[in-house]
Amino acid sequence: MAAVATNTQTEGSTLRELLDALDTAVVELLDAPAGDTVAIRSVALVDSSDLTVETDSGSPMQDMYLHVGIVEAEALQWLRAVGKRPVAHRPRAVLSKIAHESDAVRAAAHRAGVALVAVHQQARWDQVFPLVRRMLERARGQRSTTEAHDRLATDTDLFGLAQIVAQNAGGMVSIEDPHSNVLAYSASNEAADQLRILSILGREGPRDYLRILQKWGVFDQLRQTDEVIDLPAHDELDIKHRLVVSIRRPSDGTVGTPRVLGTIWLQQGDKPFKPDAAEVLRGASAIAARIISRSLDAPSTETLLIQRLFGARGSGVDVPSVASALNIPVTGPAAVVGFALNDTAQASTESASVANALRLHASSFRRDSLTAVLGERVYVLLPHYQSVRAVNAWTRQLVAQFETKRSLVLRAAIAIPVADLTHVASARTEVDRVLDSTATTFPKGRVTTLAESRTAVLLAEILDLVGARPDLHDPRLQALFDYDRKHTANLQESVETYLREHGDVRNAATALQVHPNTLRYRIRRVEDIVGVDLSDPADRLLLELQLALPRRAGA
Numbered sequence: 001m002a003a004v005a006t007n008t009q010t011e012g013s014t015l016r017e018l019l020d021a022l023d024t025a026v027v028e029l030l031d032a033p034a035g036d037t038v039a040i041r042s043v044a045l046v047d048s049s050d051l052t053v054e055t056d057s058g059s060p061m062q063d064m065y066l067h068v069g070i071v072e073a074e075a076l077q078w079l080r081a082v083g084k085r086p087v088a089h090r091p092r093a094v095l096s097k098i099a100h101e102s103d104a105v106r107a108a109a110h111r112a113g114v115a116l117v118a119v120h121q122q123a124r125w126d127q128v129f130p131l132v133r134r135m136l137e138r139a140r141g142q143r144s145t146t147e148a149h150d151r152l153a154t155d156t157d158l159f160g161l162a163q164i165v166a167q168n169a170g171g172m173v174s175i176e177d178p179h180s181n182v183l184a185y186s187a188s189n190e191a192a193d194q195l196r197i198l199s200i201l202g203r204e205g206p207r208d209y210l211r212i213l214q215k216w217g218v219f220d221q222l223r224q225t226d227e228v229i230d231l232p233a234h235d236e237l238d239i240k241h242r243l244v245v246s247i248r249r250p251s252d253g254t255v256g257t258p259r260v261l262g263t264i265w266l267q268q269g270d271k272p273f274k275p276d277a278a279e280v281l282r283g284a285s286a287i288a289a290r291i292i293s294r295s296l297d298a299p300s301t302e303t304l305l306i307q308r309l310f311g312a313r314g315s316g317v318d319v320p321s322v323a324s325a326l327n328i329p330v331t332g333p334a335a336v337v338g339f340a341l342n343d344t345a346q347a348s349t350e351s352a353s354v355a356n357a358l359r360l361h362a363s364s365f366r367r368d369s370l371t372a373v374l375g376e377r378v379y380v381l382l383p384h385y386q387s388v389r390a391v392n393a394w395t396r397q398l399v400a401q402f403e404t405k406r407s408l409v410l411r412a413a414i415a416i417p418v419a420d421l422t423h424v425a426s427a428r429t430e431v432d433r434v435l436d437s438t439a440t441t442f443p444k445g446r447v448t449t450l451a452e453s454r455t456a457v458l459l460a461e462i463l464d465l466v467g468a469r470p471d472l473h474d475p476r477l478q479a480l481f482d483y484d485r486k487h488t489a490n491l492q493e494s495v496e497t498y499l500r501e502h503g504d505v506r507n508a509a510t511a512l513q514v515h516p517n518t519l520r521y522r523i524r525r526v527e528d529i530v531g532v533d534l535s536d537p538a539d540r541l542l543l544e545l546q547l548a549l550p551r552r553a554g555a
Contacts, residue, residue: 013040013135015093015115018064021135021159025188025197026123030099031106032115038092040064043136045129048074050367053081060089064132067096068125075105083112095119095128120201126360127182127202135159137300158184158291165284169277171269174199175247175288177262179353183292191269193240199265209237222246223260226285228278233268241268245281247288261292302326303372310336310372310379311425319422328368328383333417335382335391336424338431339399342409342446350408351376357406358398365394377435379428388416396447411435412447437464463552466545474546476530483529491529492547494522499544503534 016036019027029036044050044062047069053061061082067075075096082090091114099105099118109116119128162173166186174185174196182199195209212234213219221229222244231242247262264284266277274280305325308317323330339358341350355373362369362380370381385391395412402408413434415427434453437460466472484492494512498519501508505523509516523534532539 014038015040015064018132018135019117020187022128022131023185023188023200025192025200026120026128027095028100028118030116030118031110032093033110033113034092034115036115038063038115040092041136043129043132044367045125045363046070047364051078053078053085061085061091063092065091065094066119066125066129066132067094067098070096070098072098072102072105075102076108079105079108079112079114082114083108087113090114093117097121097123122198122201124202126357129360130356158288161284161287161291162186165264165266165280168274169243169266169280170271170274171243171277172196172267174265174267175262176265177352178260181353183262189269191240191267193238193267195239196265196267206237206239209234209239218244222263226282228281230278241273242266243273243277243281245285247285247292249289249293261289261296264288306370306372306381307374309370309381309421309424310374310428312372312374317425319424323421326370328370328421330421332384332420334421334424335385335388335414335416336418336427336431337380337382337391337395337415338413338428338435339378339380340411340435341376342411351378354378354402354408354410357402361398377432379431381424383421385416391416392447392449399446410446413453414447414449416449436460459548460552463545463548467549467552473549474542476532477543477546479529480526483525491522491526494519495526495534495543496547498523498534499540499547503540 014037015029015032018040019029019036032038040063042062043064043066045066045068047067048071051070051074070078075094075098079094090112093115094109095117096105097119099109099116106116158175162175162184163186166173172186172188172192175183176199177183180199182202185200188196188200195206198206213231216231218229218231221227223246226246226248228243228245231244233239233241243266245264246260247264249259249261264281266273266281302325304313305322307313309319309322309326311317320330339354341354351373355371355378358378358380359371362371362382366382366385368383370383372379372381382391391414395414399410399412402410413431415431418424418427430450434448434450437453480492480495483489494508494514497511498505498508501511505516505519509519512519526532527534530543532543534540534543
């Protein structure tokens with residue numbers, strides 16, 4: 001597994017800036033042989049399969065590595081190999097959950113000249129990695145602005161906003177999304193309670209307290225109002241006094257309440273809140289709404305490039321230039337995988353969290369993978385995949401994992417092979433055809449390839465075309481539907497089963513659990529009512545297509 005994020009600015013963030021942003025609740029710097037002001041421009045999240053190091057390579061490694069599930073022996077071997085590389089081509093820092101437990105790892109990191117950072121055992125890597133990546137992007141954005149624009153930094157960055165609110169309102173601030181994932185926070189101190197620490201670690205708060213908030217109607221109030229809510233301390237659960245306010249997208253004048261974008265929580269420390277804390281929080285809510293809305297409405301340059309590669313945001317994309325900017329090869333076979341939630345209601349609420357999870361899984365599978373979110377679907381590009389079987393197996397495993405661990409039912413369509421990157425947009429179009437046409441009738445489970453689903457896709461599209469043309473609907477079928485309704489009969493089901501069994505009366509009768517003579521009688525009645533001859537191939541084809549239209553419309 002390897003996921004990589006890069007900040008191409010020469011300055012980058014310093015190690016100290018990153019650690020301060022991650023907070024003492026999450027990380028602790030154990031040793032920094034070169035000091036904590038070394039520049040960090042890139043980060044990689046790796047597991048055991050990605051710990052190979054080319055000691056004689058002239059190319060540099062990533063500046064920071066997050067060791068996921070790495071045991072002591074693996075870490076020692078990796079650090080020894082790192083120490084044999086030229087100093088300029090070594091990483092600057094390693095984040096590890098075993099750092100506190102192993103003096104040998106600390107000594108090996110010191111000899112290699114690599115800073116060693118201990119990560120809290122309960123911290124979630126899928127929370128830490130995005131935070132580091134956001135800090136690198138933040139550093140790039142801040143250093144590319146003019147001095148005049150820097151004066152507005154608190155209006156362009158959630159981390160900066162959290163610090164300003166903490167200073168002006170008193171206490172410790174955390175800013176969360178609608179799903180209670182922490183987006184940014186101010187520095188913690190020894191007065192941080194368990195709820196704050198668990199939230200920053202990416203863990204759920206104490207269930208008893210969450211039930212109390214539910215009982216008090218706090219979450220309902222946050223959805224309905226932008227007023228600051230005062231939450232008293234709960235001594236038995238060791239929960240400190242808090243203020244909380246919702247972050248709401250400004251109304252555009254349309255009917256309905258503004259969309260809730262998240263919440264700002266202010267935990268009291270050793271001193272009471274400042275007198276105007278509630279007013280500060282209300283102002284911060286408005287600023288946070290603009291920041292989050294802007295980030296939602298204005299994707300990053302990299303996101304725009306990836307979306308253009310997938311054929312979004314206009315035509316005429318210069319694929320070689322985009323590939324060069326994204327550091328991926330233009331030539332060679334690739335694979336495009338499209339994912340969609342089967343439940344349309346879930347798709348509107350879960351698409352963001354699904355996209356983030358899929359991006360991490362894709363990066364784990366292929367470090368050069370690219371992920372794009374277009375509407376409520378997620379698309380993954382796998383350049384230079386190793387084998388068709390591996391791509392299929394990974395996709396099926398991922399879909400199964402989402403269902404068992406997240407109770408989310410995904411469908412996936414795979415376009416493979418894609419000749420080169422100039423065909424990615426057309427491959428995505430083909431993937432969409434599969435996802436559009438086979439929402440309830442995937443040929444083989446919930447994962448399929450274009451080749452496997454070609455018949456289903458073309459037939460569904462033919463039915464859609466016929467369905468949109470009332471003049472192509474056979475009016476004779478209405479007599480059949482009316483007969484069934486008037487006589488509480490099932491001639492429609494009988495003839496559909498008969499056609500599905502290719503006219504084999506015995507098999508169809510067995511499926512319907514009736515006598516073959518009964519079915520023969522029903523088929524003659526259908527022929528009389530509709531006016532067709534089911535011994536005629538053309539009549540059979542037309543009737544089968546016409547009977548499929550109501551099913552397609554119901555899907």
